[in-house]
Each structure stands twice: as C-alpha cells, then as structure tokens.
Amino acid sequence: MKRRQILAAAGVGLAATALAGCNKEAETAAKPQEGASGETFNWKMVTSWPKNFPGVGVGAERFATLVEEMSKGRLKVKIYAAGELVPALEVFDAVSRGTAEMGHGAPYYWKGKVPAAQFFCALPFGPNAQEMNAWLHKGGGIELWEEVYKPFGVLPMACGATGVQTAGWFNKEINSVEDFKGLKMRTPGLGGEVLTKMGGTVVNMPAGEIFTALQTGAIDATEWIGPYNDQALGLHKAAKYYYTPGWQEPNVTFELDINIKAWETLPADLQAIVRAAARDVNADMLDAYNARNMEAMEQLKAEGVDVRSLPDEVLAKLKEVAAEVVEASAAADPAAAKVWAQQKAYLQRLAEYAEFNEKLIYNIRG
Amino acid sequence: MKRRQILAAAGVGLAATALAGCNKEAETAAKPQEGASGETFNWKMVTSWPKNFPGVGVGAERFATLVEEMSKGRLKVKIYAAGELVPALEVFDAVSRGTAEMGHGAPYYWKGKVPAAQFFCALPFGPNAQEMNAWLHKGGGIELWEEVYKPFGVLPMACGATGVQTAGWFNKEINSVEDFKGLKMRTPGLGGEVLTKMGGTVVNMPAGEIFTALQTGAIDATEWIGPYNDQALGLHKAAKYYYTPGWQEPNVTFELDINIKAWETLPADLQAIVRAAARDVNADMLDAYNARNMEAMEQLKAEGVDVRSLPDEVLAKLKEVAAEVVEASAAADPAAAKVWAQQKAYLQRLAEYAEFNEKLIYNIRG
Structure with missing residues (x-):
C-alpha cells in the first residue's frame, strides 16, 4: 500500500486540501486549549488512513481511546481521516507546521521530503517486525529517528507494524527470473525499482482502479498489503495466483508524529x-x-485461491537486486546514509543471532 | 530458569517466609490506602526475581516506573524482590490471598497449583514470542487465562517475554539421539521430562551450585535462560559447547498478577x-x-565459546517426545486440557501461515 493508493482509498487527491483552513489551524494548534481545570488538552491527529481502515486505521483509533482513558479526558485526541484536514501524504508536513499536534502515517510516505524516513519503515529483504522493534527500541534506531525528524520540529514514535506482507496477486506464473521480463505490475517504492531492474514495467494507479486493471489485463500483477487488507479489496476475484512472501516489505512500521512545541x-x-x-x-x-x-x-484458500511461494532462485535474484536499490537509495542522501550504515550493521548482527535461534525454531517445527 | 533456581538466586528457601507478617498483610492490602486527594493508591508488587535481576527483573521495575509516571503518583507500586515479602514461588498465592495487590512471575512457577498456567508461559517446540502474543491478545488466549485464574481471585496480564532461549551448556557433544542416554543434565519442567524419556538423568539444583557441578563433572550439561543471563552466571567458563536453539522454551511469557478485589x-x-x-x-x-x-x-563467541546447533535428527526426536509430554501434561487437568485444545489448534493455524511468510523470510535472507 503506497502513496497514491492511500489517497485513492481516502477518495481525495493531493490538491484537495482546504489550504486556507490549514493555515488558520497552524497558528493556534500548538497551544493547548486549557479547560477549567487548567489541564485539558484537545489535540488533533491527522492520519494517512480512510475512516475505519482495517488494521492500521483501527490502530490510530485505539491510540486515541487509550490516551483519553488513561488521562481521564485531560488529553483528547480527535482523529481526522485522510483528506478531512490534510491529504494522506501531508500528515508529516501538517504536524511539522503545527496544523495538527499529532499525525499517524507510514514513514516512507514522506521520503520525498525526508529520504531517511523509509529506513524506519520498510526495506526489501529488510527487518521483520521483531528485528525492527529491537533495533528501534534497544539498538539506537529511535535516537536516529528523533535526530532525523528534529529539524522539522517533529518527534516520532513507532506506532504499529504489519509484520510480513505478501508478494502480491499475479495472473502470470513466476517460475524463473525471466518471467519478470515485460511483467506489468502495480508495485510502488523500492519494490517497484527492483521490478524495473528485473525487466518489468511498473504501472501505478489508485486503489480503486487496481481490481479492474487486473481483471482486464491492463496489469499482470499487483501487490497491496497482506491477506487481511487484500481480501477486503477483492483482489482474489481478479487474479489466479497469490505469491508469498512479501520480500518487498517483511514489515512496515507506522509512526506517531508529534509537534515538538506542542509536546513540550x-x-x-x-x-x-x-x-x-x-x-x-x-x-x-x-x-x-x-x-x-x-x-x-x-x-482465501477455502475460496480456492492458489497460494504459492516464489521460487528460491527468483527470491535470490530479487534479493541481489534489492540490495543494490537500497544501497543507492541510502547513498543519495547524507542522513539516509548515516542511518543505513548503523542500521545495516545492527540488522546483520541480529540476523546472525537468529540463524541459531528464531530461524531454527521455524524450520524444525515445519 | 526454573523454580529452585529462582529461589536460590534470591538466596531464600521455600520455607523462609515470615508467615505471621503475611497473614497480617492479607487483611489489609486489598483496601486502597487513600491519600488526602482521596485517590492515592500505594500498592505492593511481589516478584519471583532477585533485586535488579537483568531482563525480567528490570521489566518489573519498568512497570512500576511507568505506572507512577502516568498516574502522577496516584498509583505507586513498591516492588519486593523474591523472599522480601514472600518466596519467589509464592507470588501467585500472595496475590490470590491479598498479601500484595500485584505480582510478577512466570506462569509455570505455579503449575503445581494451576496446571493450565504453563500453557500461557512456555511449551517445548511451542509458540515463539510473536505467536504467543497473537494468540494471547487476538486469538482468545487472554480470555482463557482470565477464566483459569478467576477462581483464585487473580487477574493476569502478559508482562514480558524472553523470545527464543538456548538449549544449554554441554561438556559432552550431542551428535545423535543416543548421546542423551546417561546424560546428567540440570533441566527442570517439561524439558526435564523430555530428557528423562530420552534416557538422560535430570539433576536439579539451585543456581548457585550449577557452575561448580558443571566444572566438577557432577553434571554433564545445564540449561539456564539465554546468552544475556547465562553469561552473567559464568557458565561459559565451565562448559565446552553452547547448544541452540532453545527447543524447550522458544519463548517464556511472564505475567502480571493483580488481586481482583484490589483491581475493582x-x-x-x-x-x-x-x-x-x-x-x-x-x-x-x-x-x-x-x-x-x-x-x-x-x-561469548569472541571469548572462544563453541556455539553449535543441535543436529536435525536430534531435534526431530526431541520434538516427537516433547509432543507426548505436552499432551500428557494437558490431559492430566481439565482446565489445562481445555486451554491446550484451543491453543494447539490456533498455533497450528499460525504456523501454517508462517510457512509461507515469516519462515520464508528467515530462510531467504540467510
């Protein structure tokens, strides 16, 4: 699930913001609105999600509920769906300028502005959720994240994870690396860059158009999120094969953004x-x-979906190409290069440890 | 790390409790001590851990700190190390009878009283931390846990996890299933039952005696927790081989116990x-x-420790025997049988899903 799809799911375009309204908000939002007790804060949280979006959107709502319960109403967080106050991809900007005190989104949505952000979010053949959490909370990750966002006046916190995603829905079999040649696939971001290097053609489009594009053959394949969200989009009715694993996103970590002035x-x-x-x-x-x-x-399996894992040789090639893409992405920005150098070394250490533990457990139980 | 070791680490025996003091506490502890604001609670948390015990003991301290910070001191939780108020293995009892409002321990410490408890904690070849959490929080586990503890007046919450442990320290090589015959090993609980069925001899002893027993050859092998805690005990100085993975405990989940009357x-x-x-x-x-x-x-590796994984055929046999041990343990108690029937089915579903996802990710990156 990437930039344009989120927008489409929210039913809004990038230009749909009522800018005048946003600027007005910006002047006042960072000041807490104090109630009679002198201690009540009514905050806004802008999000990248449509109303009640399964999984990640529900997580944002859980956050607001927990905060209100724990604070006995002293901190109320009103959630705005994508497009209600600002468009899905302007969540970070909105928090940065103080239009809203808080935001919830995926770090890589603002990689155009903060290229290092994607390293706190998802990488092809990158960390799974457990590894990302160990790095963020005990391996120096959060400190780097705070350093990268500080110039923007934003304090980040990890706030949700998808775990391993799926490789996507295909109407052509993938039996060898050759099968990516000429493949028309909707797959944005770094995964899309890998596909292009494999000889495929990336065709991006809003979520609402994916089903028809797949059904009519305008595209041969698409990835979205994972079974839970994919099923809701009905993709199994337009594709023959469901490939795993989600090599392009072994995990996506979501972020809570907080305006630092408001935080203080x-x-x-x-x-x-x-x-x-x-x-x-x-x-x-x-x-x-x-x-x-x-x-x-x-x-999905009960409905007859043909679930397959990508062949080993295909995964090996994807991994090789993905490594080039990630390195190039890190090298293009000084902050990203700094984050990736530290993160890469740490993740390699975790992976070496897992060789004798987590990986063995999965394999012996199989 | 099991019952007797915890006791020994705390430097107390099972009979060391000042019972008179405990009974006196029992009469009053469930009543909140209200301060001037009418809203201040000073609670006790008894734990199964020595003071400042790395990992799990630090987790209990983090809990108390967080609660005090979030409540602005309205709920203060004073932590008692094992033996200070009650012995390590009487944490559950102490919370049940109201000696303390809260406790922190490992569910399987009180399996003698509540046989079903171990299914919320650790099982040989059982769930890893991610699977345990999915089952507990979204798969019906917590509801079963609350049901099992309710007759004792205790509300349980998951409060910490170790992740995959290690198989232990050995002075004899394990190259085949035959090598367990006659092996003298310190390994308590279900893992110990498996060893016995494999032809080994279980020799349990307090933590303080393990190092010497291993060094003098009184035992051939021991398991403890994992590298972080094992290193602190110095076991690498008394054993030749460090075997992985911790098949006997792919995860241990710890619990927060709350006296239900106090909770209300x-x-x-x-x-x-x-x-x-x-x-x-x-x-x-x-x-x-x-x-x-x-x-x-x-x-440990830098110091020359010989880290090895158990051979596949050995793990396969251990898995077979462990399944028998777990089934027998569940069958011996109606509540345990009910929990295991639900948990086993759910874990199998998670494992089937992981076959195409988490497991593949570990394997392709290797």
Missing part, C-alpha cells in the same frame, strides 16, 4: 501516557495483523 | 494505565532480550 506543553504524566499508548498500539497492531492475516488467508 | 477499587483511568504499562513491558522486555542476547552471544 504537555505535563510529564501526559507525555508518559502518550509514550505508553504508542507502544501499546505498536504491539497490538502487529498481534492483530498476525491473527487477521492468518484468518483471511484461510478464507 | 481502582478507577477506570488507573486500570487503563496498568493495562498499558503491562503491554509496554511485554513488548519492551522482548526487545531488550533480543538485543542483549545478541550482544552477549557475540561476546
């Missing part, structure tokens, strides 16, 4: 409440995706 | 704060173990 007006107890709520959602969303993806995959 | 006196905001703090610690401890185990393993 919060008393310490409310800051602690916000941190704990974000950590709760970070874990709860992963648990939900792990459970719901499994259930959705069972339903 | 808490206002809704403090209840929400307790739940979020537990969820934070549940995630944070896993992140810490993943990071610290990796670092400790690197140091």
